[in-house]
Structures are given as C-alpha cells and as structure tokens.
Amino acid sequence: MNDSEALVSTFEEGEVGIVAHSDFVSKVPFEFESGGVVPGLCLRYETYGHLNKDKSNAILICHALTGDHHCAGVYDMTERKQGWWNFMVGPGKPIDTKKYFVICSNVLGGCNGSTGPRSINPETGKPYNLDFPKLTVRDMVRAQALLIDSLGLDRLHAVIGGSMGGMQTLQWAIDFPERLGRYAALACCARHNAQAIAFNDTGRQAIMRDPAWKKGVYASDAPPAHGLAVARMMAHITYLSDAGMEARFGRKRRAEDSSREHFEVEFEVESYLRYQGQQFVSRFDANSYLYLTKALDRFDLHGSDGRLDEMLKAVQAPGLVVGFGSDWLYPPQANREIVEALLRLGKPASYAELALNAGHDSFLLRAPKLDALIRTFLDR
Amino acid sequence: MNDSEALVSTFEEGEVGIVAHSDFVSKVPFEFESGGVVPGLCLRYETYGHLNKDKSNAILICHALTGDHHCAGVYDMTERKQGWWNFMVGPGKPIDTKKYFVICSNVLGGCNGSTGPRSINPETGKPYNLDFPKLTVRDMVRAQALLIDSLGLDRLHAVIGGSMGGMQTLQWAIDFPERLGRYAALACCARHNAQAIAFNDTGRQAIMRDPAWKKGVYASDAPPAHGLAVARMMAHITYLSDAGMEARFGRKRRAEDSSREHFEVEFEVESYLRYQGQQFVSRFDANSYLYLTKALDRFDLHGSDGRLDEMLKAVQAPGLVVGFGSDWLYPPQANREIVEALLRLGKPASYAELALNAGHDSFLLRAPKLDALIRTFLDR
Structure with a gap:
C-alpha cells in the first residue's frame, strides 16, 4: 500500500x-x-x-x-x-x-x-x-x-x-x-x-485607480494586482472581528527596530494581511471582483x-x-x-x-x- | 463700511x-x-x-x-x-x-x-x-x-x-x-x-503599491494620488459610524440604470467618499501620511x-x-x-x-x- x-x-x-x-x-x-x-x-x-x-x-x-x-x-x-x-x-x-x-x-x-x-x-x-x-x-x-x-x-x-x-x-x-x-x-x-457599500466601493476604486486596470482591458498576465491586493486587504479586515484579530495578532511584532523608516512588515497582522492580498491576486480576477461586489451592493x-x-x-x-x-x-x-x-x-x-x-x-x-x-x- | x-x-x-x-x-x-x-x-x-x-x-x-x-x-x-x-x-x-x-x-x-x-x-x-x-x-x-x-x-x-x-x-x-x-x-x-494597525497598513499599502510612489521619491506634481485617495476613502469609513452613515446616506442612489456596467457613482455614499479621497490628495502628502500612521501604530x-x-x-x-x-x-x-x-x-x-x-x-x-x-x- x-x-x-x-x-x-x-x-x-x-x-x-x-x-x-x-x-x-x-x-x-x-x-x-x-x-x-x-x-x-x-x-x-x-x-x-x-x-x-x-x-x-x-x-x-x-x-x-x-x-x-x-x-x-x-x-x-x-x-x-x-x-x-x-x-x-x-x-x-x-x-x-x-x-x-x-x-x-x-x-x-x-x-x-x-x-x-x-x-x-x-x-x-x-x-x-x-x-x-x-x-x-x-x-x-x-x-x-x-x-x-x-x-x-x-x-x-x-x-x-x-x-x-x-x-x-x-x-x-x-x-x-x-x-x-x-x-x-x-x-x-x-x-x-451604507457602510458595506462604502467598503466595496473603496475596494473597487483601489482596482480601477490601478493604472494596470486599463478600464478593464488588461492582459491576463498583467492584471491590476496592486489594486486587487489592497481591495482584498481591506475587505479581509471586514470579514474578521476586532476581538478575533486582537486574540490572534494583537501587537505582536516581526521586525527589528532601526532609526531608518522602511515601512516593511513590523506587526504580525501586517504580514498576515499583505500575504492575504498577495494570495488573492493569484486566484481572483479584478473585473470579476468589480462585478460581484456590485451585485452584492445592488441586492x-x-x-x-x-x-x-x-x-x-x-x-x-x-x-x-x-x-x-x-x-x-x-x-x-x-x-x-x-x-x-x-x-x-x-x-x-x-x-x-x-x-x-x-x-x-x-x-x-x-x-x-x-x-x-x-x-x-x-x-x- | x-x-x-x-x-x-x-x-x-x-x-x-x-x-x-x-x-x-x-x-x-x-x-x-x-x-x-x-x-x-x-x-x-x-x-x-x-x-x-x-x-x-x-x-x-x-x-x-x-x-x-x-x-x-x-x-x-x-x-x-x-x-x-x-x-x-x-x-x-x-x-x-x-x-x-x-x-x-x-x-x-x-x-x-x-x-x-x-x-x-x-x-x-x-x-x-x-x-x-x-x-x-x-x-x-x-x-x-x-x-x-x-x-x-x-x-x-x-x-x-x-x-x-x-x-x-x-x-x-x-x-x-x-x-x-x-x-x-x-x-x-x-x-x-490589531484592527487599527490593519487598517493603517492597508492604507500604507495602497500608497506604496501606487507606481507613482516610487519608493517615496516622487515629484511634487506627480504624487501617488490614486493610492492616497484610496487610503483616505478607507480611513474615512473608519472615522464614521455605521448608524451615522446609514442615517446620512443609506442606499440613496445617484445614477440611472442601464444594462451596461460602468462602475461610476451609483450610490450617494460612493460619491461622498470618492470626493473625500480626491480632496485629500490636494491637501495632504503621501509620505507624511505613511510616517504619521506609523507613529500612531507605534504609540x-x-x-x-x-x-x-x-x-x-x-x-x-x-x-x-x-x-x-x-x-x-x-x-x-x-x-x-x-x-x-x-x-x-x-x-x-x-x-x-x-x-x-x-x-x-x-x-x-x-x-x-x-x-x-x-x-x-x-x-x-
């Protein structure tokens, strides 16, 4: 066997x-x-x-x-x-x-x-x-x-x-x-x-303001990845609870301190969310995200x-x-x-x-x- | 007089x-x-x-x-x-x-x-x-x-x-x-x-993933306007209350229906938020936003x-x-x-x-x- x-x-x-x-x-x-x-x-x-x-x-x-x-x-x-x-x-x-x-x-x-x-x-x-x-x-x-x-x-x-x-x-x-x-x-x-519509529209704006979106006519290998990742990061926060995030991530830190500002991952929760955004880009289409969120808002x-x-x-x-x-x-x-x-x-x-x-x-x-x-x- | x-x-x-x-x-x-x-x-x-x-x-x-x-x-x-x-x-x-x-x-x-x-x-x-x-x-x-x-x-x-x-x-x-x-x-x-850090980092990612950000070295007349506007739209939602938004905007609509999808403003709340994002770009600097939100997260x-x-x-x-x-x-x-x-x-x-x-x-x-x-x- x-x-x-x-x-x-x-x-x-x-x-x-x-x-x-x-x-x-x-x-x-x-x-x-x-x-x-x-x-x-x-x-x-x-x-x-x-x-x-x-x-x-x-x-x-x-x-x-x-x-x-x-x-x-x-x-x-x-x-x-x-x-x-x-x-x-x-x-x-x-x-x-x-x-x-x-x-x-x-x-x-x-x-x-x-x-x-x-x-x-x-x-x-x-x-x-x-x-x-x-x-x-x-x-x-x-x-x-x-x-x-x-x-x-x-x-x-x-x-x-x-x-x-x-x-x-x-x-x-x-x-x-x-x-x-x-x-x-x-x-x-x-x-x-109104709040749910507002979050969805902000996500759509993140996608549509990404220059790679090109009014929806992007090449499959050049999608509006940045906008879609940001839309996902934001939406992901709304799917979790305050208390749940606090229990899981709190203020746990990743990075060492230095006097220079790099804006790299410092808190665990940043690492988690950035990863979620990145993963999402590999499995989801930006135009589809626009259409589906609109269907939600109109329901x-x-x-x-x-x-x-x-x-x-x-x-x-x-x-x-x-x-x-x-x-x-x-x-x-x-x-x-x-x-x-x-x-x-x-x-x-x-x-x-x-x-x-x-x-x-x-x-x-x-x-x-x-x-x-x-x-x-x-x-x- | x-x-x-x-x-x-x-x-x-x-x-x-x-x-x-x-x-x-x-x-x-x-x-x-x-x-x-x-x-x-x-x-x-x-x-x-x-x-x-x-x-x-x-x-x-x-x-x-x-x-x-x-x-x-x-x-x-x-x-x-x-x-x-x-x-x-x-x-x-x-x-x-x-x-x-x-x-x-x-x-x-x-x-x-x-x-x-x-x-x-x-x-x-x-x-x-x-x-x-x-x-x-x-x-x-x-x-x-x-x-x-x-x-x-x-x-x-x-x-x-x-x-x-x-x-x-x-x-x-x-x-x-x-x-x-x-x-x-x-x-x-x-x-x-963790939730507040998550929202701030998503805003920072919106700015930093805007190609115009150029690792912070952008020309004053070519700032990462799209990223900054999206960061502001999202943050603005967190400054308002669910009930307050509902009372002010609810599902009030602006646009006429058509079978074609344009993703233009449809709900009042979208118009309000997009305007807030746009206005913010004209009065705030993206790098400053990054630094100040980091100071907040570290406090x-x-x-x-x-x-x-x-x-x-x-x-x-x-x-x-x-x-x-x-x-x-x-x-x-x-x-x-x-x-x-x-x-x-x-x-x-x-x-x-x-x-x-x-x-x-x-x-x-x-x-x-x-x-x-x-x-x-x-x-x-």
Whole structure:
C-alpha cells in the first residue's frame, strides 16, 4: 500500500477525497435582469455523494464573494488545501455525503471556470470585460437553476450558503419557491447598508485607480494586482472581528527596530494581511471582483419601496437564518430582520445566533454549534 | 463700511476672524526617539486670543492625523472654510479666546508647513522622503515643547486634542508633567489594536503599491494620488459610524440604470467618499501620511511589557478623557481604560462618554454636551 492509497482510505472514512469539476455549458442566450444578454454560458461545478433513486436528496451550496465551486475534497493527493467548506461537507459531516447529493457551482460572473467578465465573448473572440452585462444575485440564481435543470432535478432538498451565498439562498427561496425543500442562509443580510457599500466601493476604486486596470482591458498576465491586493486587504479586515484579530495578532511584532523608516512588515497582522492580498491576486480576477461586489451592493430584498415583507411573500419552504455575534459587516440584526419579516408573513422560519468570535467569516470556520445547527436543520 | 468690515465686525462678536500662521524655526539638531537626527526643524503654528501678564492662560491644541495648525478662523474674507475646530475655539466658545491664549501647531512629520518627510533636507538640498527619521508621538510632543519654550511659556493652562491629538495630549502629561495645568484627550486610546494597525497598513499599502510612489521619491506634481485617495476613502469609513452613515446616506442612489456596467457613482455614499479621497490628495502628502500612521501604530502607553500603570505614573495634572459611544476605531473602552489606570494610581482623572452618533469623528462635530464638557473642564 503506497502513501496515496493510505490517504484515499482515510478519505473514505470521513473525507470527500479526490474530486473533479464538471462544466455545464448552455448555448442558449441568457438574458440578465438588466436586459443585457450573453450568447450562452458555462457554470463550473462539483458534486459530492450520490443522487438517490427518487432524486430527493440534492443539496445546492452557494458560495460567497471570493469562494468557488470547490467546496470539499482535494483535486489530487499532492494538494494540501481542501475545499472551502470541507469541514461541513463529507461522509458523516453536517452536510452528509452519505445521505445527500451535494452540488456547488462557481457563480455566473465568477472567475473560476464559470462565465464572467474575463470569459471570451464568442461573438468577438475577446474577453467581455466591461461589456459583460450588469450582474445581480438573481442572475446568479437563474443561471444555477439552468444547471439544476441540466442535472435532471426538479427539486432540491435544500439550498444553503453564507454571505453572498446566503443572498443567493434567499433569492432561490423567492424565485423558485416550489423547487426547494428548505433553505439556510448564514451571515447574510437583506441588503447592504451604507457602510458595506462604502467598503466595496473603496475596494473597487483601489482596482480601477490601478493604472494596470486599463478600464478593464488588461492582459491576463498583467492584471491590476496592486489594486486587487489592497481591495482584498481591506475587505479581509471586514470579514474578521476586532476581538478575533486582537486574540490572534494583537501587537505582536516581526521586525527589528532601526532609526531608518522602511515601512516593511513590523506587526504580525501586517504580514498576515499583505500575504492575504498577495494570495488573492493569484486566484481572483479584478473585473470579476468589480462585478460581484456590485451585485452584492445592488441586492435589496427591501426593494426600492422598502417593503421587505412584500419581497418575501413568495417564499414557501421553511428557512433558517444564522447570524454571528461578532459579525460587524452583516451584523446579527441584519440577519434577524429577515426572519422577523418571514414570521410576520406566517412563513416557517427560524433564526439562530451563534456567539463565535471570527466575525463575518464565522460560517467558514468549524464550530460544533454550527455543525449541529446545520445537521439538524437538513436532516429533520 | 464695505463687506469686509461687516464681516470683521461679526467675527469680533463670536468668531476668531482672520488669522495668519507663524513659523517657529530651530537650527539646533533635533534627535528623534529612534536615534535619527534632523539638523533643525520648523513648526508652523497659529495663535488666537492674548497671553495674559502672568502667562498663565495658554492652551495648546494638538491636531489629529490629517488636521493641521489652522484650527480656528479664516485666512481671508474670500475663504469659506474655517479652521477644523472653529466651533470650539473663539470668543465665548468652549475654548474661549477672550480668556485664553490658544496655540495650535502642525505636527513634526506633517505636511502643512512643519518639518516632515517632504521638507528639504538642508544637507542635501532635496526632500528627506524616506531619509526622514522614524517618527513617534513623543517626537511630535518634544518638538511642540520647543515651540512652547520659544513663546516664553514655562507652563500651559491646558493641553487638549482628539485622536492623534489625544495621544499627543497624554504624552505631554507623561513627558512634561510640571508644564501643564490639566489635559483633555478625546476619542483616544493607549495603543492601537490589531484592527487599527490593519487598517493603517492597508492604507500604507495602497500608497506604496501606487507606481507613482516610487519608493517615496516622487515629484511634487506627480504624487501617488490614486493610492492616497484610496487610503483616505478607507480611513474615512473608519472615522464614521455605521448608524451615522446609514442615517446620512443609506442606499440613496445617484445614477440611472442601464444594462451596461460602468462602475461610476451609483450610490450617494460612493460619491461622498470618492470626493473625500480626491480632496485629500490636494491637501495632504503621501509620505507624511505613511510616517504619521506609523507613529500612531507605534504609540503604546502599555509599553512592551504591557504595564499601562507604569507609563502613567509620571502624570501629575488632572485629566479628562472623553470616549464616544459610536466610535468603533477607538471605542469607549479604549478611552476608559486610560482613566481606570490613572485612578488606580491615585491620579486626578475623569472619564466622560458621550452618546453621539458621528463615530470617531464625533469630537470634530459640534454638540452641546461636548461644548459644556470642555468649557467646564478648562474653566474650573
């Protein structure tokens, strides 16, 4: 038995193991909510577990802003990094792949295999860049529905996601009320407040003011890396909590003192954030970041007339919304108000608030309470 | 009587009126805390009101990161913008220029007339840029003390300031305990936490990753404007409160919808922030921003061994520290812990917390409660 076999064997007991992605390709023109059209689209996705005979055990996972379709397992034995929700998805895990057939796709507008601003426009042979239509969360969900159709699924056991994934989840419950059995939105909100828009626009300005951005028409090997790194650094701070950062980094220092000022890394937290910014550049596209953050800013379940209840009327399935106490980007109240509106409408909905200290990113970190909450909600 | 005279007359009743700055110039080498030396220095300053005969009515105001020496009045009748603390300083105002002789100087390391990274190094005939020594809040205060000496003042009635100005105020109370009668630090902290350092370093990265920065050696007419604007936009969000932004901007929109994505201003808050970023570039120097934010990050009254009480032992004068409920950058607790330590040491100190909703910037906005607090503290 070689090392690889040993690892596969381990995977079989509690891990998803080695996975591969698939591409759903549609040649039918897709019209965006804004009226813009693309001649076709591709959604890259992964599945875990097996569809049962009556096709009643499918769960769709929606990823957050900078996530992708790779939510569990590894691509090969040399890869050390597992999917972004690996602790949640797998045999015996809260989203149990021994019971459920799990699907996760890269969003429309993304940059990890699905059609997005940097995809080639078949009509011009060049990337769409800013010719890509204005994008909304509803567009993402409608594209996902085409993928679900293509898999022969009329109905999903559940839709689940955090942050932007939570917005997609809510949109699924509104736009396809009869196609899902339940839904769970984590660290979510019905709409961005001014502060969230402000942070996003500052990130966009960092990208768009980078001379390498060139109004979106940059070469693939010369992206606006500086702007994107800065946008990520800033956004990353908003995903963490004050207390969480203090516990992890505090004022721990790296560098030696000298009378000369170099502005190199001095505090640990600087090193961490600069690394996060740098890593992000290697895995994410700047135009995609612009489009996706705009979709987040425009998402508004209150609608232009501020009537959240009106928008949620269509929902039928029972829902769970989870807020995290230390999340200051989409704070507990922004999650709670969704459930309050659902309950006013007589819809079956629950709100849970977890006192985890990882801020907005709490849904991405393993916690027994979160595990139990999701497992019970999906299995009940 | 022409229009100018009419205005001067109005000023005499309740306004500081037209002011002019002065320059304090020292040709004596100044050694920084880091060991670095400059061959001399200049501090630009303004004064308001008159020094009394026994020289007992002088108040020093310390400005915040992006403030300057111009804290009250106007430079000429055509100028519409008054000094940054005009509501606080003037005849009959809380810092009453009918009673007090008020001094405000641009900090060492600044860019509004005082010696800073963009000043000409007399030894090379070129700007210091990154040859400017590492800067601390203590350096700023020691330079201010030279100015106070030059004005023939042994002792100040009070030192007062907010944010970085509050740090200077505390440093005055520690380093020159016998030279001040009282001190008031507003929206302050004993040291930055990891989150505050993270925001500052992201701002610095925005500047340093701007190709125009050129390792600090940029032409005066070609500064790293994009990076500086982005740094300011981000920092500005941290100076406001979530609730304050929501009340002022919410999701108010500017632009018309279209299917094409332009990433131009769509929400009011974007317009406001982009304007703030742009304005800042015209009045602030990027290298100075780097040096001053570093001084903020390094300020640490807990010291390397975490003993706040030890550092505050030297304080003699009675102090007032004011926290603002909506300030999440230097939250109330960060202010309160300073007074708690002072009280443990048996020092005369008071803590006040004002429930204003302008966030960290609350000390820069007029509020009757703040007025009364400062007036009473100075006059008692």
